Amino acid sequence: MPRGHPGHFYLFLCTMNTDLFSFVRLQTFTEAVFLKMGCSPSHAKMATEALLAADLRGIDSHGVARLSGYVRLWEAGRINASPSIRIVHETPSTAVLDGDSGLGLVVAQEAMDIAIKKARDVGTGWVSVQNSNHFGIAGYYAMMALQHDMIGMAMTNASPLVAPTFSSDKMLGTNPIAVAAPAGEQPAFVADLATTTAANGKLEILQRKNLDTPSGWVQDKEGLASTDAHILKKGGALLPLGSDREHGSHKGYALGAIVDVFSALLSGANYAPWVPPFPVYVPMPSRQPGKGIGHFLGALRIDAFRPANEFKRSMDDWIGGFRGAASIEGQQKVIVPGDPEREAQQHRMKQGIPLESSVVKDLQQVADQFSLTL
Amino acid sequence: MPRGHPGHFYLFLCTMNTDLFSFVRLQTFTEAVFLKMGCSPSHAKMATEALLAADLRGIDSHGVARLSGYVRLWEAGRINASPSIRIVHETPSTAVLDGDSGLGLVVAQEAMDIAIKKARDVGTGWVSVQNSNHFGIAGYYAMMALQHDMIGMAMTNASPLVAPTFSSDKMLGTNPIAVAAPAGEQPAFVADLATTTAANGKLEILQRKNLDTPSGWVQDKEGLASTDAHILKKGGALLPLGSDREHGSHKGYALGAIVDVFSALLSGANYAPWVPPFPVYVPMPSRQPGKGIGHFLGALRIDAFRPANEFKRSMDDWIGGFRGAASIEGQQKVIVPGDPEREAQQHRMKQGIPLESSVVKDLQQVADQFSLTL
Numbered sequence: 188m189p190r191g192h193p194g195h196f197y198l199f200l201c202t203m204n205t206d207l208f209s210f211v212r213l214q215t216f217t218e219a220v221f222l223k224m225g226c227s228p229s230h231a232k233m234a235t236e237a238l239l240a241a242d243l244r245g246i247d248s249h250g251v252a253r254l255s256g257y258v259r260l261w262e263a264g265r266i267n268a269s270p271s272i273r274i275v276h277e278t279p280s281t282a283v284l285d286g287d288s289g290l291g292l293v294v295a296q297e298a299m300d301i302a303i304k305k306a307r308d309v310g311t312g313w314v315s316v317q318n319s320n321h322f323g324i325a326g327y328y329a330m331m332a333l334q335h336d337m338i339g340m341a342m343t344n345a346s347p348l349v350a351p352t353f354s355s356d357k358m359l360g361t362n363p364i365a366v367a368a369p370a371g372e373q374p375a376f377v378a379d380l381a382t383t384t385a386a387n388g389k390l391e392i393l394q395r396k397n398l399d400t401p402s403g404w405v406q407d408k409e410g411l412a413s414t415d416a417h418i419l420k421k422g423g424a425l426l427p428l429g430s431d432r433e434h435g436s437h438k439g440y441a442l443g444a445i446v447d448v449f450s451a452l453l454s455g456a457n458y459a460p461w462v463p464p465f466p467v468y469v470p471m472p473s474r475q476p477g478k479g480i481g482h483f484l485g486a487l488r489i490d491a492f493r494p495a496n497e498f499k500r501s502m503d504d505w506i507g508g509f510r511g512a513a514s515i516e517g518q519q520k521v522i523v524p525g526d527p528e529r530e531a532q533q534h535r536m537k538q539g540i541p542l543e544s545s546v547v548k549d550l551q552q553v554a555d556q557f558s559l560t561l
Numbered sequence: 562m563p564r565g566h567p568g569h570f571y572l573f574l575c576t577m578n579t580d581l582f583s584f585v586r587l588q589t590f591t592e593a594v595f596l597k598m599g600c601s602p603s604h605a606k607m608a609t610e611a612l613l614a615a616d617l618r619g620i621d622s623h624g625v626a627r628l629s630g631y632v633r634l635w636e637a638g639r640i641n642a643s644p645s646i647r648i649v650h651e652t653p654s655t656a657v658l659d660g661d662s663g664l665g666l667v668v669a670q671e672a673m674d675i676a677i678k679k680a681r682d683v684g685t686g687w688v689s690v691q692n693s694n695h696f697g698i699a700g701y702y703a704m705m706a707l708q709h710d711m712i713g714m715a716m717t718n719a720s721p722l723v724a725p726t727f728s729s730d731k732m733l734g735t736n737p738i739a740v741a742a743p744a745g746e747q748p749a750f751v752a753d754l755a756t757t758t759a760a761n762g763k764l765e766i767l768q769r770k771n772l773d774t775p776s777g778w779v780q781d782k783e784g785l786a787s788t789d790a791h792i793l794k795k796g797g798a799l800l801p802l803g804s805d806r807e808h809g810s811h812k813g814y815a816l817g818a819i820v821d822v823f824s825a826l827l828s829g830a831n832y833a834p835w836v837p838p839f840p841v842y843v844p845m846p847s848r849q850p851g852k853g854i855g856h857f858l859g860a861l862r863i864d865a866f867r868p869a870n871e872f873k874r875s876m877d878d879w880i881g882g883f884r885g886a887a888s889i890e891g892q893q894k895v896i897v898p899g900d901p902e903r904e905a906q907q908h909r910m911k912q913g914i915p916l917e918s919s920v921v922k923d924l925q926q927v928a929d930q931f932s933l934t935l
Contacts, residue, residue, distance in 0.1 A: 278684030280654040281865040309683050310652030315866050338822070354886040354895045366819045368826070376822065378815035384808050401807050410889030428802060428809050433775050434758050435802050439809075441752035441898045442816075445740045448712070448750065452742070452875050453866045459882045476878060491655040492689050492827045501826050504850060508833045512728040515784030521728045524815045 206547055207539035213251055214239055216554070216561055220254060223557040224261050225268035226290070234292040240327040242540045245531030248388025249324045252546045255553050257290065257321075259467040266290055266320055272297050275317070275455075279309045283454050284316045288479060291322030295341070295482050299328045302486040306337055310491030315454035318478035321345070321465050325365035326379030326528070332367060332486045333375050336495040339367045340485035344450045344457075346464040347472075349383055350424035351440040352432050355410035357424045358460050361387055362446035367525075369489070371499035373506040377525030382443040383425045384436075390416055390425070395545070403430030449483035456481025580921055581913035587625055588613055590928070590935055594628060597931040598635050599642035600664070608666040614701040616914045619905030622762025623698045626920045629927050631664065631695075633841040640664055640694055646671050649691070649829075653683045657828050658690045662853060665696030665717070669856050673702045673713070676860040680711050684865030689828035692852035695719070695839050699739035700753030700902070706860045707743045710869040714859035715739045718824040718831075720838040721846075723757055724798035725814040726806050729784035731798045732834050735761055736820035741899075743863070745873035747880040751899030756817040757799045758810075764790050764799070769919070777804030823857035830855025 214235055221231035242250030260266040270289030274282050282301050286294035298314040305312025322328070325341040332339025345360025365379040381387075385404040393400055393416035400414045407413040408422030415423070427439030451458035457477040464471070489495040512521045535541075542550075547561075554561040588609055595605035616624030634640040644663030648656050656675050660668035672688040679686025696702070699715040706713025719734025739753040755761075759778040767774055767790035774788045781787040782796030789797070801813030825832035831851040838845070863869040886895045909915075916924075921935075928935040 276865075276867065278862075278865040281684035281861070283866050310655035311685060311687055313685055313861065338827075351883060351886060351895050353889060353892045354883075355889050356886040358883060358886055364816075366822070368822050376818070378819055380809075380812040380815055382812075384803065403808050410887075410892070428812055429758065430804075430808055434777050434804055434808070435754075435813075437896065437898075438754040438756075438802055441754055442738075444750070444898060445752055447879070448740070448742050448876075452872060452879060453712075453861075453863070455867055455871070455875075458875070459879050476875065487655070487687065487827075488652075489827070491650075491652040492657050493650065493829055497829070498826060501829075501832065501850065502822075505821070505826060505833050509725060509728075509732060512725065512730040512732055513784075515727060515729050518727045518784070521725055522811065524811075524818060 205541035205543055207541055209539050210239065210243065210536055213242065213540060216550070216559065217251060217254060219559050220258065220553055220557060221268075223559070224258065226293075227269065230290070230293045233296050234290050237292040237296060237323050237327050241324045243532045243535050244324065244326070244528035245535070246324050246388070246528070248386065248391060251542065251550060253321070253323070253465075255549045256465055256467070258553055258556070260320065260465070263467045265463070265467070270294070274301070280305050280311050280313060282314045284314055286316055286319035286479060288318055288320065291320040291343070291480065291482065294319040295322040295328050295343075295484060296331070298482060298484045299331045299339070299341070299486065302484045303332060303335055303337060306486035306488040306491070307335070311485065311487045314484045315449065316482040316484070317451075317454040317456040319456070319480050319482055321480065322482060324379060325363045326367065326377055328484055329365040329367035329379070330375070330377060333369045335486070336369060336489050338369075338487040338489065339365075340487075341365045341482070342446045342450050343482040344447045344462050344480060346462045346469070347460040348387060348419060348425045349427055349443060350406060350410065352427065352437045355406070355408060355424070356460065359440070359443040359447060360462055361425065362443040362450075364442065364446060368502060369495075369499060370502035370506055371496070373503045374529055375525060376502065376506065376523065377528065379528070382428050382439050382446060384428055384430050384439070385425070387425065390419070403434070446483070451477060451481030453483070454481045579915035579917050581915055583913050584613065584617065584910055587616065587914060590924070590933065591625060591628060593933050594632065594927055594931060595642075595664075597933070598632065600667075601643065604664070604667045607670050608664050611666040611670060611697050611701050615698045617906045617909050618698065618700070618902035619909070620698050620762070620902070622760065622765060625916065625924060627695070627697070627839075629923045630839055630841070632927055632930070634694065634839070637841045639837070639841070644668070648675070654679050654685055654687060656688045658688055660690055660693035660853060662692055662694065665694040665854065665856065668693040669696040669702050669715070669717075669858060670705070672856060672858045673705045673715070673860065676858045677706060677709055677711060680706075680860035680862040680865070681709070685859065685861045687857070687859045689823065690856040690858070691825075691828040691830040693830070693854050693856055695854065696856055698753060699737040700741065700751055702858055703739040703741035703753070704749070704751060707741055707749050709860070710743060710863050712743075712861040712863065713739075713741045714861075715856070716820045716824050717856040718821045718836050718854060720836045720843070721834040722761060722793060722799045723801055723817060724780060724784065726801065726811045729780070729782060729798070730834065733814070733817040733821060734836055735799065736817040736824075738816065738820060742876060743869075743873060744876035744880055745870070747877045748903055749899060750876065750880065750897065751902065753902070756802050756813050756820060758802055758804050758813070759799070761799065764793070777808070820857070825851060825855030827857065828855045
């Protein structure tokens with residue numbers, strides 16, 4: 188593959204050296220690790236389900252590949268395995284939740300449960316969370332609303348990797364937005380997107396292979412265009428969705444900023460470049476204007492707007508329209524948000540979850556540390 | 562300027578042939594036109610304020626340049642100048658509003674007023690609108706929340722100009738998202754973005770000058786890359802924010818889809834490629850799965866989360882951080898969302914609003930039609 192022209196990039200992602208693990212095997216192991224950390228049985232179960240949702244849905248960067256990272260944060264005293272999660276303030280449709288430094292995987296589920304309860308009572312529920320940690324994939328929490336005939340929404344801020352348009356400073360995280368809406372006969376609509384051109388996970392894959400990125404993904408520490416997949420370690424930054432000003436990077440930057448406002452400014456969490464990093468070896472920011480990481484979770488009860496069956500019929504019609512949209516010659520069919528992840532989940536539940544050898548090695552170390560069997 | 566390399570594109574936008582009109586002159590004229598259409602005095606005033614907010618804030622494509630378009634829709638019976646705007650269904654935090662084919666400029670303000678009232682009562686308010694028309698700039702409605710110490714949110718769907726990733730069919734409008742959040746000593750944060758790489762207004766400017774677009778803005782009717790600014794008339798499409806799959810166009814497409822779900826699927830308005838067009842000469846879509854155009858307006862009372870003065874202090878700190886972020890050599894300073902529009906407003910209130918000669922001619926025709934003086 189020529190450097191700088193990763194034409195068959197996506198194909199290439201599927202051909203790496205991996206071992207297959209059954210979902211149940213990873214589930215048993217992950218739950219045992221969280222129990223060893225001191226999580227309650229219910230929290231260990233919740234955290235495992237949220238974490239493995241990433242592996243099942245094909246978002247390999249956010250699943251068990253991060254399990255050792257959570258363990259390191261717990262060792263450093265930055266994750267509290269038995270948090271007293273509490274509501275700081277609330278109104279009929281809102282709450283601010285203090286995660287007490289708990290696992291984001293647990294805290295965000297508690298927050299979404301509150302949002303759903305409030306939506307049941309007054310139509311919608313919105314919970315802004317302070318003092319939390321990395322929560323895995325946003326889509327998991329948005330999807331919690333689906334079984335209640337609600338639309339779910341989830342956002343989180345994250346440690347700074349992204350430079351706003353016109354700057355060489357990393358000021359925002361990859362700050363994802365997820366929205367899940369139920370359909371009738373069609374599968375649910377599930378959008379889950381980092382507000383950057385490319386997710387950091389894709390960069391990590393290129394790093395391991397020592398390949399360049401496409402143009403428009405990253406810049407160097409001076410803010411100049413780069414295709415070096417290792418550029419973050421050299422002071423470079425990810426670019427907001429849109430890549431450059433001419434292609435709308437100010438919009439990606441604004442979207443990342445909106446996520447920060449809802450997740451951290453509304454809750455009292457850390458924001459902008461002062462969000463604590465996930466890797467325990469990365470130094471903490473120079474100041475702490477808030478507490479921990481922030482999330483924002485929302486639920487909208489559909490029949491607070493119109494009858495749910497009418498909405499779902501319309502969603503089926505909408506989705507059908509997109510499935511029927513004309514393809515471009517030589518390209519794949521139009522995708523409805525959520526399709527690839529659902530297909531990955533169906534496939535991986537049956538066939539197993541492929542883990543790269545470096546991840547397996549990492550998990551083995553965790554197993555050894557806690558005297559567990561992987 | 563070499564074709565296909567519009568390097569100084571933004572500079573060029575400011576050097577076109579224009580006449581200056583004072584805000585008061587355009588205000589008096591626009592209000593008179595809405596009165597002639599049969600709007601009530603209060604509706605004429607509201608519609609004028611919303612429409613001219615675009616001209617003041619420098620979004621020239623959405624202001625008086627569209628006034629004749631509203632008149633043509635009214636002549637065609639598609640805009641009802643004296644609508645009975647009514648709540649179809651509501652809960653403490655939600656409502657669906659039927660705009661009765663009224664001016665979107667009026668209907669969206671009524672909807673935002675309801676959202677603000679509900680936010681006062683239960684913390685947040687969310688109004689999905691059916692049976693409306695084009696509402697101008699989304700930012701205007703989001704900003705209505707600011708004076709109440711609330712965060713405002715506004716979205717609208719629009720007639721199909723945008724192809725989803727992998728398709729040659731136009732399936733979505735430019736579907737903008739706006740969020741406004743108050744600060745303390747700093748001016749408010751106001752993000753207002755179409756979910757496309759470039760707004761249609763920028764394309765129209767290039768069309769008038771017969772210049773090409775940068776790459777990644779449009780595709781032709783087969784879905785192939787194009788830089789033809791006239792390509793929409795030839796069956797081509799605007800591209801979602803991200804431009805292509807490798808640069809995240811599936812994210813721009815998902816964001817446009819989310820706007821459609823909130824604005825139309827929740828309210829019962831038309832959606833996807835079936836949203837009625839703004840220009841009266843464009844044929845109506847083959848079917849009407851809902852009523853008119855859809856909007857979604859939201860208000861979040863800040864002290865439903867945390868004390869407003871604390872939030873505003875944090876916003877000041879956040880904004881200060883971005884203003885202080887390192888610039889890239891040779892580029893302008895980092896912009897906080899809302900800066901350029903606020904500066905345009907300050908400048909244009911004093912110096913006047915520049916209108917292109919084609920827009921002046923258009924307004925003169927409207928003046929003649931209604932026996933008014935421009």
